[in-house]
Amino acid sequence: MFQQPTSVSAALDLMAQPGARLLAGGTDFFPALGDQPIKTPVIDISRLADLRGITETEAHFRIGAGATWSEIVAHPLPRCFDGLKAAAREVGSIQIQNRGTIAGNLCNASPAADSVPPLLTLEAEVELTSRQGQRVLPLSAFVLGNRRTALQTSEMVTAVLVPKRMAGFTTTFTKLGARRYLVISIAMIAVAVSLENGRIAAINIAIGSCSAVAQRLPAAEAALLGCASPAGIAGRLDPIVLAPIAPIDDIRATASYRRDAAGTLLKRVVRDAFLLAQKEA
Structure with a gap:
């Protein structure tokens, strides 16, 4: 079953379905399937405006979970993001960079995920949202191992946060x-x-x-x-x-x-x- 919610709240409701999986860019999701059919609900969050964009708060640069690598490269970010932009240009082909998302790269939790080293040097944090509210984890506490994260089944990544103290x-x-x-x-x-x-x-x-x-x-x-x-x-x-x-x-x-x-x-x-x-x- 393929579902496309129109809000983060609706996506969180759909996640209560047994075996439900989130789909953003799909650049890791579909290759991992191989020739196996999809047997559980797939929740497409690629069009959720609340997960897109790069903004600033008083304390952080906020990269929406659905921001693509091409969007990150094109955005006028401070020089401290040059390393992350360099990594973004190394993520597969241009087509992959146009579809793949920063949160997808983190949630896939590959030891070779290009975004993780530069984000670690930026002391990045991961914003997690569920029906119960939000919590924020240091990236170092979010990725736990090969294909393992601290993400709970009721949670989705909604943003990556970089503290403004890193700007210089x-x-x-x-x-x-x-x-x-x-x-x-x-x-x-x-x-x-x-x-x-x-x-x-x-x-x-x-x-x-x-x-x-x-x-x-x-x-x-x-x-x-x-x-x-x-x-x-x-x-x-x-x-x-x-x-x-x-x-x-x-x-x-x-x-x-x-x-x-x-x-x-x-x-x-x-x-x-x-x-x-x-x-x-």
């Missing part, structure tokens, strides 16, 4: 794949950095495709505080800073290759972010 940060994102375009990543690194008097005053670093869940690298962040030169970055990033990752062997790369590549990418992306922050200062 410079951000970058790099994705390593077996080819340049239309590829699932072998490793991803995102960085958000803020300089003060030419030194790193604050830095957030996240890595994806190297564990079941993309994650921040607090040891690397701590090691880089106070760094005043791009030439000094590599010496501060001892391999121990990658201890939290748990790469696997799969058809795209071996675990050892992923770990080596992550170390190289980390130094390169932090250097690029530092140089860009210097230029923007």
